[in-house]
Amino acid sequence: MSSAAVLFDLDGTLIDSAPDLHAAAARMLEAEGQAPLPFEIIRSFIGNGVPKLVERIIGVAGLDMAEHPRLVSAFMAEYDAHSTDLTRPYPGVADALARFRTMGYGLGVVTNKPEASARNVLAALRLAEFFPVVIGGDSLPERKPDPSGVLTAMEQLGASATVYVGDSEVDSETAGRADLPFLLFTEGYRKSPVFQIPHQLVFDRFDGLPALVEPLVSTQRLV
Incomplete structure:
Protein backbone atom coordinates (compact mmCIF):
# COMPACT_ATOMS: atom_id res chain seq x y z
CA MET A 1 0.00 0.00 0.00
CA HIS A 82 5.53 41.24 13.11
CA SER A 83 4.55 38.16 11.11
CA THR A 84 1.89 36.90 13.52
CA ASP A 85 0.56 40.16 14.97
CA LEU A 86 -2.61 39.81 12.88
CA THR A 87 -2.20 36.42 11.16
CA ARG A 88 -4.41 33.55 12.23
CA PRO A 89 -5.10 30.02 10.98
CA TYR A 90 -8.36 29.64 9.15
CA PRO A 91 -11.12 28.11 11.30
CA GLY A 92 -10.83 24.36 11.68
CA VAL A 93 -7.27 24.07 10.37
CA ALA A 94 -5.69 22.60 13.51
CA ASP A 95 -8.49 20.06 13.96
CA ALA A 96 -8.25 18.97 10.32
CA LEU A 97 -4.48 18.54 10.58
CA ALA A 98 -4.87 16.51 13.76
CA ARG A 99 -7.42 14.32 11.98
CA PHE A 100 -5.08 13.76 9.04
CA ARG A 101 -2.30 12.79 11.41
CA THR A 102 -4.59 10.31 13.18
CA MET A 103 -5.49 8.84 9.77
CA GLY A 104 -1.79 8.23 9.09
CA TYR A 105 -1.17 10.87 6.46
CA GLY A 106 2.18 12.55 6.04
CA LEU A 107 1.79 16.33 6.03
CA GLY A 108 3.90 19.01 4.38
CA VAL A 109 3.84 22.68 3.46
CA VAL A 110 4.98 23.88 0.04
CA THR A 111 4.89 27.67 -0.11
CA ASN A 112 6.54 30.55 -1.94
CA LYS A 113 7.14 32.26 1.41
CA PRO A 114 10.81 32.04 2.48
CA GLU A 115 11.34 28.83 4.41
CA ALA A 116 12.55 30.45 7.63
CA SER A 117 9.58 32.83 7.68
CA ALA A 118 7.19 29.96 7.00
CA ARG A 119 8.65 27.88 9.82
CA ASN A 120 8.52 30.82 12.23
CA VAL A 121 4.86 31.50 11.45
CA LEU A 122 3.91 27.84 11.77
CA ALA A 123 5.69 27.64 15.12
CA ALA A 124 4.10 30.83 16.45
CA LEU A 125 0.63 29.61 15.46
CA ARG A 126 1.26 26.15 16.99
CA LEU A 127 1.00 24.35 13.66
CA ALA A 128 4.66 23.36 13.23
CA GLU A 129 4.19 20.04 15.03
CA PHE A 130 2.04 18.77 12.16
CA PHE A 131 4.60 19.39 9.42
CA PRO A 132 7.82 17.38 9.30
CA VAL A 133 8.43 18.84 5.84
CA VAL A 134 8.36 22.54 4.92
CA ILE A 135 9.51 23.66 1.47
CA GLY A 136 9.80 27.43 1.06
CA GLY A 137 10.24 29.67 -1.91
CA ASP A 138 14.00 29.78 -1.29
CA SER A 139 14.47 26.10 -0.41
CA LEU A 140 15.12 25.04 -4.01
CA PRO A 141 16.38 26.78 -7.15
CA GLU A 142 12.83 27.06 -8.51
CA ARG A 143 9.63 28.15 -6.78
CA LYS A 144 5.97 27.39 -7.52
CA PRO A 145 4.46 26.89 -10.03
CA ASP A 146 7.55 24.79 -10.74
CA PRO A 147 6.62 21.33 -9.37
CA SER A 148 9.99 20.63 -7.75
CA GLY A 149 8.75 21.73 -4.32
CA VAL A 150 5.85 19.31 -4.14
CA LEU A 151 7.92 16.51 -5.66
CA THR A 152 10.67 17.10 -3.10
CA ALA A 153 8.13 17.13 -0.27
CA MET A 154 6.68 13.83 -1.49
CA GLU A 155 10.14 12.31 -1.58
CA GLN A 156 10.97 13.52 1.92
CA LEU A 157 7.68 12.14 3.26
CA GLY A 158 8.12 8.85 1.40
CA ALA A 159 4.72 9.37 -0.20
CA SER A 160 3.30 8.47 -3.59
CA ALA A 161 -0.47 8.85 -3.07
CA THR A 162 -0.61 12.63 -2.57
CA VAL A 163 -2.94 15.60 -2.98
CA TYR A 164 -2.10 19.29 -2.99
CA VAL A 165 -4.32 21.83 -1.23
CA GLY A 166 -4.14 25.52 -2.08
CA ASP A 167 -6.09 28.66 -2.77
CA SER A 168 -4.73 30.13 -5.99
CA GLU A 169 -3.98 29.88 -9.66
CA VAL A 170 -0.32 29.30 -8.82
CA ASP A 171 -1.22 26.35 -6.61
CA SER A 172 -3.46 24.85 -9.27
CA GLU A 173 -0.70 25.07 -11.87
CA THR A 174 1.79 23.57 -9.43
CA ALA A 175 -0.43 20.56 -8.78
CA GLY A 176 -1.08 20.13 -12.48
CA ARG A 177 2.60 20.17 -13.35
CA ALA A 178 3.25 17.59 -10.61
CA ASP A 179 0.32 15.47 -11.84
CA LEU A 180 -1.40 15.66 -8.45
CA PRO A 181 -5.08 16.11 -7.58
CA PHE A 182 -5.75 19.71 -6.50
CA LEU A 183 -8.23 20.81 -3.85
CA LEU A 184 -9.10 24.50 -4.03
CA PHE A 185 -9.83 26.43 -0.83
CA THR A 186 -12.25 29.11 -1.96
CA GLU A 187 -11.76 31.54 0.95
CA GLY A 188 -8.14 32.43 0.17
CA TYR A 189 -6.41 34.82 -2.21
CA ARG A 190 -7.34 33.58 -5.69
CA LYS A 191 -7.65 36.23 -8.38
CA SER A 192 -9.97 34.35 -10.74
CA PRO A 193 -13.44 32.82 -10.39
CA VAL A 194 -13.43 29.25 -9.12
CA PHE A 195 -14.59 27.82 -12.44
CA GLN A 196 -11.52 29.26 -14.19
CA ILE A 197 -9.06 27.48 -11.87
CA PRO A 198 -8.46 23.79 -12.66
CA HIS A 199 -9.23 21.62 -9.64
CA GLN A 200 -10.61 18.24 -8.60
CA LEU A 201 -12.65 19.50 -5.66
CA VAL A 202 -13.41 22.78 -3.90
CA PHE A 203 -14.06 23.45 -0.22
CA ASP A 204 -14.69 26.43 2.01
CA ARG A 205 -14.47 24.79 5.44
CA PHE A 206 -11.64 22.70 6.84
CA ASP A 207 -13.85 20.46 8.95
CA GLY A 208 -14.91 18.56 5.83
CA LEU A 209 -11.50 18.35 4.17
CA PRO A 210 -10.38 14.90 5.41
CA ALA A 211 -13.51 13.32 3.96
CA LEU A 212 -12.78 14.94 0.59
CA VAL A 213 -9.16 13.83 0.52
CA GLU A 214 -9.62 10.15 1.37
CA PRO A 215 -11.35 9.09 -1.90
CA LEU A 216 -8.74 10.91 -4.01
CA VAL A 217 -5.90 9.18 -2.20
CA SER A 218 -7.64 5.80 -2.29
CA THR A 219 -7.99 6.12 -6.06
CA GLN A 220 -4.26 6.81 -6.42
CA ARG A 221 -3.44 3.77 -4.29
CA LEU A 222 -5.39 1.54 -6.67
CA VAL A 223 -3.48 2.73 -9.73
Whole structure:
Protein backbone atom coordinates (compact mmCIF):
# COMPACT_ATOMS: atom_id res chain seq x y z
CA MET A 1 0.00 0.00 0.00
CA SER A 2 1.35 3.43 -0.92
CA SER A 3 2.00 5.88 1.89
CA ALA A 4 -0.24 8.92 1.61
CA ALA A 5 0.39 12.60 2.07
CA VAL A 6 -1.43 15.90 1.99
CA LEU A 7 0.62 18.93 0.97
CA PHE A 8 -0.58 22.45 1.68
CA ASP A 9 0.10 25.94 0.48
CA LEU A 10 0.46 28.33 3.42
CA ASP A 11 -0.73 31.92 2.85
CA GLY A 12 -4.40 32.03 1.96
CA THR A 13 -4.76 28.29 2.58
CA LEU A 14 -3.75 27.39 6.13
CA ILE A 15 -3.38 30.96 7.39
CA ASP A 16 -4.92 34.35 6.69
CA SER A 17 -1.70 36.37 6.56
CA ALA A 18 -2.82 39.24 4.33
CA PRO A 19 -3.26 41.70 7.23
CA ASP A 20 0.38 41.28 8.34
CA LEU A 21 1.68 41.38 4.77
CA HIS A 22 -0.27 44.59 4.20
CA ALA A 23 1.07 46.10 7.43
CA ALA A 24 4.66 45.21 6.45
CA ALA A 25 4.15 46.81 3.04
CA ALA A 26 2.77 49.94 4.66
CA ARG A 27 5.77 50.25 6.97
CA MET A 28 8.17 49.69 4.08
CA LEU A 29 6.45 52.35 1.99
CA GLU A 30 6.34 54.79 4.91
CA ALA A 31 10.12 54.45 5.25
CA GLU A 32 10.35 55.44 1.57
CA GLY A 33 8.15 58.49 2.09
CA GLN A 34 5.21 56.82 0.35
CA ALA A 35 1.57 56.42 1.33
CA PRO A 36 0.37 52.89 2.08
CA LEU A 37 -1.44 50.96 -0.63
CA PRO A 38 -4.99 49.72 -0.03
CA PHE A 39 -5.40 46.33 1.62
CA GLU A 40 -7.11 44.77 -1.39
CA ILE A 41 -4.20 45.71 -3.66
CA ILE A 42 -1.63 44.06 -1.40
CA ARG A 43 -3.91 41.04 -0.98
CA SER A 44 -4.06 40.68 -4.75
CA PHE A 45 -0.24 40.63 -4.91
CA ILE A 46 0.10 37.54 -2.66
CA GLY A 47 0.99 34.16 -4.10
CA ASN A 48 4.13 34.41 -6.20
CA GLY A 49 6.60 35.05 -3.39
CA VAL A 50 7.96 38.15 -1.70
CA PRO A 51 10.25 39.31 -4.56
CA LYS A 52 7.26 39.41 -6.93
CA LEU A 53 5.06 41.06 -4.30
CA VAL A 54 7.64 43.81 -3.77
CA GLU A 55 8.12 44.18 -7.52
CA ARG A 56 4.39 44.81 -7.88
CA ILE A 57 4.44 47.30 -5.01
CA ILE A 58 7.30 49.17 -6.67
CA GLY A 59 5.35 49.36 -9.91
CA VAL A 60 2.17 50.68 -8.34
CA ALA A 61 3.96 53.10 -5.99
CA GLY A 62 6.23 54.45 -8.75
CA LEU A 63 9.46 53.56 -6.97
CA ASP A 64 12.77 52.78 -8.68
CA MET A 65 13.00 49.11 -9.72
CA ALA A 66 16.76 49.32 -9.21
CA GLU A 67 15.95 49.43 -5.48
CA HIS A 68 14.19 46.06 -5.65
CA PRO A 69 16.83 44.00 -3.74
CA ARG A 70 17.00 46.58 -0.95
CA LEU A 71 13.22 46.87 -0.72
CA VAL A 72 12.80 43.09 -0.60
CA SER A 73 15.18 43.03 2.38
CA ALA A 74 13.35 45.94 3.99
CA PHE A 75 9.99 44.26 3.50
CA MET A 76 11.19 40.98 4.98
CA ALA A 77 12.67 42.74 8.00
CA GLU A 78 9.35 44.46 8.66
CA TYR A 79 7.35 41.30 8.04
CA ASP A 80 9.47 38.93 10.11
CA ALA A 81 9.35 41.30 13.08
CA HIS A 82 5.53 41.24 13.11
CA SER A 83 4.55 38.16 11.11
CA THR A 84 1.89 36.90 13.52
CA ASP A 85 0.56 40.16 14.97
CA LEU A 86 -2.61 39.81 12.88
CA THR A 87 -2.20 36.42 11.16
CA ARG A 88 -4.41 33.55 12.23
CA PRO A 89 -5.10 30.02 10.98
CA TYR A 90 -8.36 29.64 9.15
CA PRO A 91 -11.12 28.11 11.30
CA GLY A 92 -10.83 24.36 11.68
CA VAL A 93 -7.27 24.07 10.37
CA ALA A 94 -5.69 22.60 13.51
CA ASP A 95 -8.49 20.06 13.96
CA ALA A 96 -8.25 18.97 10.32
CA LEU A 97 -4.48 18.54 10.58
CA ALA A 98 -4.87 16.51 13.76
CA ARG A 99 -7.42 14.32 11.98
CA PHE A 100 -5.08 13.76 9.04
CA ARG A 101 -2.30 12.79 11.41
CA THR A 102 -4.59 10.31 13.18
CA MET A 103 -5.49 8.84 9.77
CA GLY A 104 -1.79 8.23 9.09
CA TYR A 105 -1.17 10.87 6.46
CA GLY A 106 2.18 12.55 6.04
CA LEU A 107 1.79 16.33 6.03
CA GLY A 108 3.90 19.01 4.38
CA VAL A 109 3.84 22.68 3.46
CA VAL A 110 4.98 23.88 0.04
CA THR A 111 4.89 27.67 -0.11
CA ASN A 112 6.54 30.55 -1.94
CA LYS A 113 7.14 32.26 1.41
CA PRO A 114 10.81 32.04 2.48
CA GLU A 115 11.34 28.83 4.41
CA ALA A 116 12.55 30.45 7.63
CA SER A 117 9.58 32.83 7.68
CA ALA A 118 7.19 29.96 7.00
CA ARG A 119 8.65 27.88 9.82
CA ASN A 120 8.52 30.82 12.23
CA VAL A 121 4.86 31.50 11.45
CA LEU A 122 3.91 27.84 11.77
CA ALA A 123 5.69 27.64 15.12
CA ALA A 124 4.10 30.83 16.45
CA LEU A 125 0.63 29.61 15.46
CA ARG A 126 1.26 26.15 16.99
CA LEU A 127 1.00 24.35 13.66
CA ALA A 128 4.66 23.36 13.23
CA GLU A 129 4.19 20.04 15.03
CA PHE A 130 2.04 18.77 12.16
CA PHE A 131 4.60 19.39 9.42
CA PRO A 132 7.82 17.38 9.30
CA VAL A 133 8.43 18.84 5.84
CA VAL A 134 8.36 22.54 4.92
CA ILE A 135 9.51 23.66 1.47
CA GLY A 136 9.80 27.43 1.06
CA GLY A 137 10.24 29.67 -1.91
CA ASP A 138 14.00 29.78 -1.29
CA SER A 139 14.47 26.10 -0.41
CA LEU A 140 15.12 25.04 -4.01
CA PRO A 141 16.38 26.78 -7.15
CA GLU A 142 12.83 27.06 -8.51
CA ARG A 143 9.63 28.15 -6.78
CA LYS A 144 5.97 27.39 -7.52
CA PRO A 145 4.46 26.89 -10.03
CA ASP A 146 7.55 24.79 -10.74
CA PRO A 147 6.62 21.33 -9.37
CA SER A 148 9.99 20.63 -7.75
CA GLY A 149 8.75 21.73 -4.32
CA VAL A 150 5.85 19.31 -4.14
CA LEU A 151 7.92 16.51 -5.66
CA THR A 152 10.67 17.10 -3.10
CA ALA A 153 8.13 17.13 -0.27
CA MET A 154 6.68 13.83 -1.49
CA GLU A 155 10.14 12.31 -1.58
CA GLN A 156 10.97 13.52 1.92
CA LEU A 157 7.68 12.14 3.26
CA GLY A 158 8.12 8.85 1.40
CA ALA A 159 4.72 9.37 -0.20
CA SER A 160 3.30 8.47 -3.59
CA ALA A 161 -0.47 8.85 -3.07
CA THR A 162 -0.61 12.63 -2.57
CA VAL A 163 -2.94 15.60 -2.98
CA TYR A 164 -2.10 19.29 -2.99
CA VAL A 165 -4.32 21.83 -1.23
CA GLY A 166 -4.14 25.52 -2.08
CA ASP A 167 -6.09 28.66 -2.77
CA SER A 168 -4.73 30.13 -5.99
CA GLU A 169 -3.98 29.88 -9.66
CA VAL A 170 -0.32 29.30 -8.82
CA ASP A 171 -1.22 26.35 -6.61
CA SER A 172 -3.46 24.85 -9.27
CA GLU A 173 -0.70 25.07 -11.87
CA THR A 174 1.79 23.57 -9.43
CA ALA A 175 -0.43 20.56 -8.78
CA GLY A 176 -1.08 20.13 -12.48
CA ARG A 177 2.60 20.17 -13.35
CA ALA A 178 3.25 17.59 -10.61
CA ASP A 179 0.32 15.47 -11.84
CA LEU A 180 -1.40 15.66 -8.45
CA PRO A 181 -5.08 16.11 -7.58
CA PHE A 182 -5.75 19.71 -6.50
CA LEU A 183 -8.23 20.81 -3.85
CA LEU A 184 -9.10 24.50 -4.03
CA PHE A 185 -9.83 26.43 -0.83
CA THR A 186 -12.25 29.11 -1.96
CA GLU A 187 -11.76 31.54 0.95
CA GLY A 188 -8.14 32.43 0.17
CA TYR A 189 -6.41 34.82 -2.21
CA ARG A 190 -7.34 33.58 -5.69
CA LYS A 191 -7.65 36.23 -8.38
CA SER A 192 -9.97 34.35 -10.74
CA PRO A 193 -13.44 32.82 -10.39
CA VAL A 194 -13.43 29.25 -9.12
CA PHE A 195 -14.59 27.82 -12.44
CA GLN A 196 -11.52 29.26 -14.19
CA ILE A 197 -9.06 27.48 -11.87
CA PRO A 198 -8.46 23.79 -12.66
CA HIS A 199 -9.23 21.62 -9.64
CA GLN A 200 -10.61 18.24 -8.60
CA LEU A 201 -12.65 19.50 -5.66
CA VAL A 202 -13.41 22.78 -3.90
CA PHE A 203 -14.06 23.45 -0.22
CA ASP A 204 -14.69 26.43 2.01
CA ARG A 205 -14.47 24.79 5.44
CA PHE A 206 -11.64 22.70 6.84
CA ASP A 207 -13.85 20.46 8.95
CA GLY A 208 -14.91 18.56 5.83
CA LEU A 209 -11.50 18.35 4.17
CA PRO A 210 -10.38 14.90 5.41
CA ALA A 211 -13.51 13.32 3.96
CA LEU A 212 -12.78 14.94 0.59
CA VAL A 213 -9.16 13.83 0.52
CA GLU A 214 -9.62 10.15 1.37
CA PRO A 215 -11.35 9.09 -1.90
CA LEU A 216 -8.74 10.91 -4.01
CA VAL A 217 -5.90 9.18 -2.20
CA SER A 218 -7.64 5.80 -2.29
CA THR A 219 -7.99 6.12 -6.06
CA GLN A 220 -4.26 6.81 -6.42
CA ARG A 221 -3.44 3.77 -4.29
CA LEU A 222 -5.39 1.54 -6.67
CA VAL A 223 -3.48 2.73 -9.73
